[in-house]
Amino acid sequence: MFVTAIVGQKGGTGKTTTSLCLAVSAARAGQAAVIIDLDPQANAANWKDRRTGENPAVIAAPVSRLKQTLETARTYGAEFVIIDTPGKSDSAAVEAARAAHLVLIPVRPQIFDLETLPGVRDLLRVAGDTPAYVILNGLHPQARKQAEDAKAMIEQTTGFKVCPFHLCHRGSYAEAPTTGSTPQELDPDGKAADEIDRLYKFITQHENM
Ligand SMILES: Nc1ncnc2c1ncn2[C@@H]1O[C@H](COP(=O)(O)OP(=O)(O)O)[C@@H](O)[C@H]1O
Ligand SMILES: [Mg+2]
Numbered sequence: 001m002f003v004t005a006i007v008g009q010k011g012g013t014g015k016t017t018t019s020l021c022l023a024v025s026a027a028r029a030g031q032a033a034v035i036i037d038l039d040p041q042a043n044a045a046n047w048k049d050r051r052t053g054e055n056p057a058v059i060a061a062p063v064s065r066l067k068q069t070l071e072t073a074r075t076y077g078a079e080f081v082i083i084d085t086p087g088k089s090d091s092a093a094v095e096a097a098r099a100a101h102l103v104l105i106p107v108r109p110q111i112f113d114l115e116t117l118p119g120v121r122d123l124l125r126v127a128g129d130t131p132a133y134v135i136l137n138g139l140h141p142q143a144r145k146q147a148e149d150a151k152a153m154i155e156q157t158t159g160f161k162v163c164p165f166h167l168c169h170r171g172s173y174a175e176a177p178t179t180g181s182t183p184q185e186l187d188p189d190g191k192a193a194d195e196i197d198r199l200y201k202f203i204t205q206h207e208n209m
């Protein structure tokens with residue numbers, strides 16, 4: 001069972017979007033996928049209510065029950081687990097990172113997001129420095145240089161590694177959850193599906209390490 005925690009110290013950066021998309025990628029690749037939703041806002045759990053089908057499963061749980069919830073997932077044969085966390089909860093971020101093999105930190109290339117990264121760094125240190133990558137989210141689809149500049153700046157100023165694959169700003173990321181879906185389910189050959197697929201494959205490389 002491979003566990004990925006999606007953390008950050010700010011709302012609206014794309015944590016839930018990334019969680020849903022990666023869990024659906026895993027399910028489509030034949031893995032038994034589970035999202036553990038630690039956010040009291042329960043966006044992922046509500047998304048699940050709008051879908052049919054079992055995979056990915058979504059379990060809403062308080063952070064105090066994370067360990068037991070992971071054990072339940074393991075008992076039921078989960079292979080790919082994503083822990084989605086609230087934007088501003090130190091304990092959820094630390095516990096999720098502690099329980100995970102890999103941590104992903106979605107950020108938009110904006111100062112309000114980027115200036116939260118040193119705080120995330122401190123939390124991950126408390127959690128025992130789980131391997132972590134920043135994922136750039138919401139980039140302009142044509143702005144290749146924006147991605148390169150943001151990547152270089154983050155790596156130089158925060159010490160975080162930046163995932164070589166980013167997610168662009170696309171309407172389908174915001175529209176798909178309305179119907180309990182994800183972009184790759186709505187348009188399997190679309191650009192969003194392609195970038196999510198690259199991200200999923202990047203993660204599975206870590207799974208195999
Ligand atoms: N790449 C993207 N393109 C367009 N809209 C996005 C993208 N990523 C996230 N969003 C939208 O931004 C909002 C915040 O994203 P969300 O995943 O809920 O963030 P978080 O879970 O970090 O609070 C949502 O309305 C979501 O649909
Ligand atoms: Mg969220």
